[in-house]
Amino acid sequence: MQIALDAxxxxxxxxxxxxxxxxxxxxxxxxxxxxxxxxLLKKHLETISVKQSIASRIKVIHAPSVIGMDENxxxxxxxxxxxxxxxxxxxxxxxxxxxxxxxxxxxxxxxxAIRKLGRLxxxxxxxxxxIFPTLKGPVVIxxxxxxxxxxxxxxxxxxxxxxxxxxxxxxxMPRVGLLTIGEESGxxxxxxxxxxxxxxxxxxNFIGNIEGRDVFQGDVDVIVCDGFVGNICLKISEGLAEVxxxxxxxxxxxxxxxxxxxxxxxxxxxxxxxxVDYAEYGGAPLLGIKGTGIICHGKxxxxxxxxxxxxxxxxxxxxINEVITRDxxxxxxxxxxxx
Amino acid sequence: MQIALDAxxxxxxxxxxxxxxxxxxxxxxxxxxxxxxxxLLKKHLETISVKQSIASRIKVIHAPSVIGMDENxxxxxxxxxxxxxxxxxxxxxxxxxxxxxxxxxxxxxxxxAIRKLGRLxxxxxxxxxxIFPTLKGPVVIxxxxxxxxxxxxxxxxxxxxxxxxxxxxxxxMPRVGLLTIGEESGxxxxxxxxxxxxxxxxxxNFIGNIEGRDVFQGDVDVIVCDGFVGNICLKISEGLAEVxxxxxxxxxxxxxxxxxxxxxxxxxxxxxxxxVDYAEYGGAPLLGIKGTGIICHGKxxxxxxxxxxxxxxxxxxxxINEVITRDxxxxxxxxxxxx
Numbered sequence: 001m002q003i004a005l006d007a008x009x010x011x012x013x014x015x016x017x018x019x020x021x022x023x024x025x026x027x028x029x030x031x032x033x034x035x036x037x038x039x040l041l042k043k044h045l046e047t048i049s050v051k052q053s054i055a056s057r058i059k060v061i062h063a064p065s066v067i068g069m070d071e072n073x074x075x076x077x078x079x080x081x082x083x084x085x086x087x088x089x090x091x092x093x094x095x096x097x098x099x100x101x102x103x104x105x106x107x108x109x110x111x112x113a114i115r116k117l118g119r120l121x122x123x124x125x126x127x128x129x130x131i132f133p134t135l136k137g138p139v140v141i142x143x144x145x146x147x148x149x150x151x152x153x154x155x156x157x158x159x160x161x162x163x164x165x166x167x168x169x170x171x172x173m174p175r176v177g178l179l180t181i182g183e184e185s186g187x188x189x190x191x192x193x194x195x196x197x198x199x200x201x202x203x204x205n206f207i208g209n210i211e212g213r214d215v216f217q218g219d220v221d222v223i224v225c226d227g228f229v230g231n232i233c234l235k236i237s238e239g240l241a242e243v244x245x246x247x248x249x250x251x252x253x254x255x256x257x258x259x260x261x262x263x264x265x266x267x268x269x270x271x272x273x274x275x276v277d278y279a280e281y282g283g284a285p286l287l288g289i290k291g292t293g294i295i296c297h298g299k300x301x302x303x304x305x306x307x308x309x310x311x312x313x314x315x316x317x318x319x320i321n322e323v324i325t326r327d328x329x330x331x332x333x334x335x336x337x338x339x
Numbered sequence: 340m341q342i343a344l345d346a347x348x349x350x351x352x353x354x355x356x357x358x359x360x361x362x363x364x365x366x367x368x369x370x371x372x373x374x375x376x377x378x379l380l381k382k383h384l385e386t387i388s389v390k391q392s393i394a395s396r397i398k399v400i401h402a403p404s405v406i407g408m409d410e411n412x413x414x415x416x417x418x419x420x421x422x423x424x425x426x427x428x429x430x431x432x433x434x435x436x437x438x439x440x441x442x443x444x445x446x447x448x449x450x451x452a453i454r455k456l457g458r459l460x461x462x463x464x465x466x467x468x469x470i471f472p473t474l475k476g477p478v479v480i481x482x483x484x485x486x487x488x489x490x491x492x493x494x495x496x497x498x499x500x501x502x503x504x505x506x507x508x509x510x511x512m513p514r515v516g517l518l519t520i521g522e523e524s525g526x527x528x529x530x531x532x533x534x535x536x537x538x539x540x541x542x543x544n545f546i547g548n549i550e551g552r553d554v555f556q557g558d559v560d561v562i563v564c565d566g567f568v569g570n571i572c573l574k575i576s577e578g579l580a581e582v583x584x585x586x587x588x589x590x591x592x593x594x595x596x597x598x599x600x601x602x603x604x605x606x607x608x609x610x611x612x613x614x615v616d617y618a619e620y621g622g623a624p625l626l627g628i629k630g631t632g633i634i635c636h637g638k639x640x641x642x643x644x645x646x647x648x649x650x651x652x653x654x655x656x657x658x659i660n661e662v663i664t665r666d667x668x669x670x671x672x673x674x675x676x677x678x
Contacts, residue, residue, distance in 0.1 A: 229571060231551070232571075
């Protein structure tokens with residue numbers, strides 16, 4: 001299986017991305033196309049000594065331009081048809097790659113995917129899912145930013161798509177929860193109230209409303225919400241986890257006794273960090289497009305990139321898009337013409 | 340100054356609430372009315388030995404019924420006019436108390452406050468604010484659940500009200516941020532885009548959009564959002580903080596070395612806990628009503644109740660409602676008739 005990696009995106013530059021690709025190729029039999037400035041990428045590759053068995057599976061595909069992190073996504077993909085992200089999706093479109101992984105401009109990646117590959121049959125709105133760690137297993141939350149204004153049917157479809165994706169974690173009958181501000185069915189804004197009715201009559205394993213405090217408890221496998229709410233949840237969780245660790249480190253730094261204590265407890269701390277580290281779960285899968293796309297955090301480490309490549313591979317292995325197309329029984333919820 | 344405490348609300352029962360009242364009376368010269376079942380409350384009070392100087396400032400006011408945590412707020416306040424929360428607001432209405440503190444059914448507290456006291460002049464929608472700890476000072480976020488569907492003018496007014504409240508923290512020109520999913524002015528849903536324009540032309544110290552990851556950084560004093568988003572943010576933060584501590588404790592529990600380390604670092608842990616403990620900040624102030632109301636978490640400890648009582652006292656001292664009324668220059672943002 002061959003996967004295209006946008007080798008120009010991300011905050012750490014091509015080195016980190018290449019390192020991630022090499023890790024993934026070492027751990028699996030994946031072939032990886034590094035898409036970007038050929039001269040630059042080849043120069044980086046030359047400085048690294050790699051086993052022949054790995055090197056033979058790493059290819060460089062030239063793309064002369066790059067879409068910057070701050071560029072307007074829609075303008076950028078129109079103007080820069082030869083950018084690394086556009087060329088990466090061209091590879092999927094042409095059948096030369098199965099999936100794209102990118103740590104670049106996420107809006108542009110999303111727009112490029114939809115433009116180049118198109119939506120899956122019956123999918124009203126492709127979206128972005130994210131995987132959160134919980135007290136128990138991981139939970140898939142969708143949408144986390146692709147769709148800011150949603151209609152009830154979109155939330156229902158996010159439930160179907162994210163349920164399909166949760167097969168990656170060997171979840172059998174994924175429990176789907178609707179994120180709102182009260183457990184009873186009448187609680188929430190109008191969007192949520194109408195989505196509740198759709199989810200209720202669907203064939204999903206819908207367990208009802210969940211509240212913010214339930215997100216990390218692990219009693220639900222899939223959480224649906226609109227992309228505005230989902231993105232804020234994602235960012236607030238990342239921000240809080242970071243700030244809490246920093247506050248704790250500050251306090252520990254204030255006394256010698258506490259520092260010694262920290263050193264003794266360090267392995268436990270590291271294990272905890274790993275448990276809550278988003279990089280463990282790879283990137284955010286783009287669901288609902290004719291192909292596979294993974295959007296990584298701009299600050300992704302090589303380790304996170306490796307996991308995203310493995311995630312893309314697993315998504316292909318479980319035939320995620322066939323599952324989604326099969327499960328989207330549109331008539332089930334009376335999806336009108338207004339998709 | 341006299342404050343009415345709903346002595347029947349909360350998950351821990353009257354004992355905890357009474358303990359909080361006694362702490363507040365010991366620390367300040369506040370007089371506190373305990374509102375609830377007289378026989379029950381007096382029985383509890385008899386079991387505690389209290390200094391005469393404190394006892395003389397604690398009064399019991401009888402209210403025969405209680406609104407349960409799961410009752411429908413609107414129905415409940417209509418049917419139970421003699422409930423502790425309704426009687427508590429009667430005291431404010433009649434001039435016998437300056438404020439109400441309640442750890443009971445928060446929807447009912449909100450509904451009772453609006454019903455009994457009414458809105459402040461020019462306030463379209465009273466709302467609930469919450470205080471989050473950050474890397475720097477506290478940040479006030481509004482609304483956190485009172486107003487699920489909002490219009491742009493409501494968000495602007497939350498900015499005015501929360502800015503007034505932030506005087507409690509000696510903030511001079513409170514920096515107001517609009518919670519959304521991108522820093523640029525065009526980012527967000529329709530509500531946020533329109534609210535941006537209003538905030539921009541208002542006399543508030545509006546610093547622009549902020550994202551979820553900025554919430555805990557402390558670079559903003561006031562965050563405005565609709566009550567749906569705010570409530571989810573509040574609950575997800577509480578949930579994550581709790582789960583993270585539990586995961587860390589689990590990991591530490593797995594090795595003796597880590598346990599010893601934890602014991603040595605314990606004071607630092609406790610200080611960290613105190614820094615992120617919401618109870619430190621009292622309860623959620625209800626802003627925009629003709630009076631002062633504080634809604635506490637159902638599981639509030641005596642310590643949290645004490646802080647909520649002190650918070651109510653401080654709100655009265657800074658004349659929060661005069662500040663809000665003065666600052667709500669309605670014409671400033673072209674508030675139409677459709678409030």
